[in-house]
Amino acid sequence: MSDKGIGASVPRKEDTRHLHGRGQFVSDLRFHGLRDVAFVRSPVAHGWLRSVDIPEELRGNVFLASDFPDVLPLRAVPEVAGFRPSVFPGLATDKVRFVGQPIAMCVGSSRAEAEDIAQMVFPEIDEMPAACDTLKALEPDAPRIHDDWDENVFIRKSVEAGDIDIARKNASVVIERTYRMNRQAGVPLEGRAILAHWDHRLDELAVYNSSQFPHQIRAGMAQFLQIEERQLHVIAPDVGGGFGVKNILYPEELMVAALARKLRQPVRWIEDRREHFLASIHCREHVHKIKAYADDKGRILGLDAEVYVDAGAYSHWPNSPFMETGMAAKNIPGPYRVENYRCHTLTVCTNKSPIGPYRGVARPAACFTIERTIDEIARAVGREPHEVRMENMVRPAEMPYRSVTNLLYDNGDYAKSVQMAADLIDFDSVRARQKSPEPDGRLIGVGFATYTEQTAHGCGEWVTRGTPVIPGFESATARLMTDGTLMLLVGIQSHGQGLETTLAQVAHHELSLDPDRISVRHGDSTLSPFGMGTFASRSMVMAGGAVAKSCRLLRTKMADIAAHLLQCEPAQVEFRNGAACGPQGEVSFQELGRIAHLRQDGLPLSTDPTLEATTTYQPGIDTGVFCYSTQVAVVAVDPDTGYVEILDYGVVEDCGTIVNPRIVDGQIQGGVAQGIGTALYEEIPYDDFGQPLATTFADYLMPGATEVPMIKIAHMMTPAEHTEYGMKGMGEGGAISPPAAIANAIRDALAPIGAQLNETPMTPRRVHEAVRHARMMQQEAAQ
Known part of the structure; x- marks a missing residue:
């Protein structure tokens, strides 16, 4: 590894213009x-x-x-x-x-x-009359939103594998819950x-x-x-940000x-x-009903689920809202060995703004469902939730592992990530602290949540989903200029991910050229080769792979020219510090660019002039590669006011080979901040007339600097076997686990009272109501 290539925390090239106020957004154009x-x-x-x-x-x-x-x-x-x-x-x-x-x-x-x-x-x-409640919109007498439909449903689908009846018969523990994740907006800095x-x-x-x-x-x-x-x-x-919106x-x-x-x-x-x-498109509005069957040790025998997604009034272009229910159904089993599974899904039409992609797309709700349920199973059998998690997880020796919903987990050590997360927050000391009352009367809790995230899906995966547009590839052009600098033209679009930096690092890795001498051009449908865009944790794997391929093609042609000039074989040419080096000397990239473009008489016979290569890239596995992470939260809950403070937060992430650790950590921190918003603050409720009740920042709360703690991050790097350099996507991951981890921490804190929360955001009002209800139930039981 060089100090500027893959694995180096190179400062972001984009930051220079943005920190000096020299960025150019649509509203800046005249x-x-x-x-x-x-x-x-x-x-x-x-x-x-x-x-x-x-x-x-x-x-x-x-x-x-x-x-x-x-x-x-x-x-x-x-x-x-x-x-x-x-x-x-x-x-x-x-x-x-x-x-x-x-x-x-x-x-x-x-x-x-x-x-x-x-x-x-x-x-x-x-x-x-308007149909505004997800479940009431399904009733026979609900107002019909599209007059030629016989019900307010875009689509019904089911997934079933194994034998759920056998799981039910053999279960010592049955957990039945309804989980709700309420509607949000994406709220990028630039609308x-x-x-x-x-x-x-x-x-x-x-x-x-x-x-x-x-x-x-x-x-x-x-x-x-x-x-x-x-x-x-x-x-x-x-x-200025997108997040799917x-x-x-x-x-x-x-x-x-x-x-x-x-x-x-x-x-x-x-x-x-x-x-x-x-x-704008909204997101996250899910209702999940689940029955989980387990043995007396907490081993999962089967899951029986119903998934309802409120998709709003219209389907959107290009891929419509049906993927929310499909992804939720596929991802509820999570990183666990589940052999028996049944899930019925309904994508519901209501009189609300259409729902669409937002960082994580359905997986926060799926993670919330399985991770809350794991905690409830653990409590039912009297064991530590993180230990029950680890015992249920797919083991490294079982990889590659085909899940019950036909997802192919390529590699990794899920249980190790849980243990590392426990170590990050010193789990034993948290448990010791809980044994003594807090001076201010607050209750302390700790909660875990683990997810697997499918990234960089190939063509075949999108075909199985039935999407009208299949984003199975990315493109790149690598062009050496006459002065020896490099231009990368990519079809991907960067809106905060630092792709101008990381793609330059990939080119540096292949060509040895300083990233400061590499320009990355994106976002222009005429200038760049065709690309599918930035979403689905695909950008670095797909665009990075395309850049690597195009740079290698360019390098081959450069080596041929250099070998001709240096009187050696192309195989003897090495690239170091912006020059092609042979046994008897070297030739600069500037000289190669000059000869290829301006002095073709210096080229070897039958070599085309110019130095440019364009290629496309698809990962070597259609199902994509799976990153994973465990997040852990430590919270303090005031049972009298319902206020929740996050005291500590840890993330253990495995996204394979990391190109730029600083950028990866930034993506994790930003994702966790958004996940905290989902967990504790952000919601757009509607009244019975279909009027949204949060249309300004006075009503729609978001976490700020004082609500987001310092996040402890640790990495496990298990290189993927089917991508360039072993990269895996990770851009969405930070936002997936926080609602579940924080909910489990609140549940842990309120365990002495018997209260639990199964709906986001977990606002002070909802926490206080859960405490009040639990105390009332305790009083009734005592009588």
């Missing part, structure tokens, strides 16, 4: 004649849109769906039997189905003027943003979009705008692009926070 857009949105959750009243003097500034007859509604149809696709219009036509749904676009010389115009536009809506204009010189629509997958946005926009894809140029400049094509984005095409002048829309809470 074009002559730029106009701003504000949307008129539905004030009700469900109703017939009868008309839109537009003052006569404003008609040239207000646009309805009828003004865009050629724009198709958003529609994603997965290849999954029984799926009911929805039609999501860019602007509402006959019906509105959630509060915040766009109805009209208003254009002004500034955002303020556009909003003033929007205030004078009045949609006439015949309001109807959604789009600027579009018609480029007359190139005869194309240029779209600047804060997106995680610009190439897919181009494909989707071209389809729904009915424009030739060659005339659509999508650029993602600096992107920017991994779909939104109706607002589609309509702003359509407006720019219609007006032939620049228009933009910058989302404000209220719009984000109202109408």
Whole structure:
């Protein structure tokens, strides 16, 4: 390992511009004649849109769906039997189905003027009853959201393996629980943003979009705008976070692009926070009902589950919301040896903003379900929860292991991660502390949670899921310039992951060129080779693999030229410190670049000029590779107020070979912070009329610096066998375990009272209510 290659904590290249305020986001862009857009949105959750009243003097500034007859509604149809696709219009036509749904676009010389115009536009809506509760929406008399559906369900699916009846008959312990994870928003630092204009010189629509997958946005926009894809140029400049929220094509984005095409002048829309809470995709709303069967030692014999996901009013493009239930069902067994399993899933349609991907996609809820259940099994048999975990886990000798839901765990030592996590927080000292009362009356608890995370899925895995778009590969171009510097053009999109740094480290590993002499270009659908985007913990494995392959191809050609110049065999050429070295001398990269591009007379015969290589990369295993982690929380709970403080937090992570440890640790810390938000703070509740009750930061709480503790991190590095360098993805992992670990810690703290919490966020009100209920039950039992 060099001090700048794979395994080195190289400072992030991106930080220089961002720390100096020189980043360039969509809202920083300026074009002559730029106009701003504000949307008129539905004030009700469900109703017939009868008309839109537009003052006569404003008609040239207000646009309805009828003004865009050629724009198709958003529609994603997965290849999954029984799926009911929805039609999501860019602007509402006959019906509105959630509060915040766009109805009209208003254009002004500034955002303020556009909003003033929007205030004078009045949609006439015949309001109807709304279906807002996940389970009540399934009742026969619930309001029907899509009139041609016979029930408010996108899809029902089941997974079954083994014999759950035998597990039930042989069980000494039966644990039955209902777990609920409530609705959240993604809340990236930069909201959604789009600027579009018609480029007359190139005869194309240029779209600047804060997106995680610009190439897919181009494909989707071209389809729904009915424009030739060659005339659509999508650029993602600096992107201020995404977390999955920017991994779909939104109706607002589609309509702003359509407006720019219609007006032939620049228009933009910058989302404000209220719009984000109202109408961006939401996430996390799951209800899981589970029965777990175990023997008298706590060994799991079988799991019987029902999974309900509130998907909101519409399915989104490209892959619709059905993956939430599918991933939950596949991941509930977690890292454990479960032989008998049954899971029924329903993706429910309600009058809420559509649900979509957010860091972890269904796995936080799956982890919450299995990890809370493991703790309850352990308590039922009178054993330490972390010991019961370790005994139930897949063992290293059993790897590769095919899980009961057909996931192939490639390698690792899950039980060791639990023990290491216990050591991080000095488990024995926490147990000793619990034996004496705290001076302030608070109760101390410790909780564990382990997950396995499927990363860098290949083509075959996505095919089995039935996704309309299969993100099974990534691309990269490596180009040596005439001065010996390197340009990497990648289809991946970086929005905080540090990919400009880590991909340069991969190139350094292959070519020995200093990362400061390597530029990484991404986010431009015309400049970069086609790529699928950043999501699903795939970026470093996929894009890193593509960069490695393209650099090796480039290196082969460079070695041929160098060998010709150095009068040796190509196999004798080594690359060191930005030069090609042979037995009798060396030639600089600058000289190689000059000869290949500017002085072809110096090339060996039959060698093509220029030094450039483009390739694609797919992992060597379709199912992807599995990282895993155990997280442990130590909390103090005030039983009188319900307030929870995190006293200590540890993470043991195995993501295979680590390219940049500093960046990996940063990803873990950021993920844990978001997981703490899910566990304790973040929620968008709805009332019975479908009105969201958290539309500002006054109502929607997020953890800040004082709520996130110093996180202790330890690494286990088990290289993957099917990826370049043994890398595994890990970007989502930090956010998966915290809700379960913290819930188990609270349960442990409240064990003397008998209270437990099975719903997130575990707010002071919910904790206090659980304590009050447990104390009331104790009093009734005493009587």
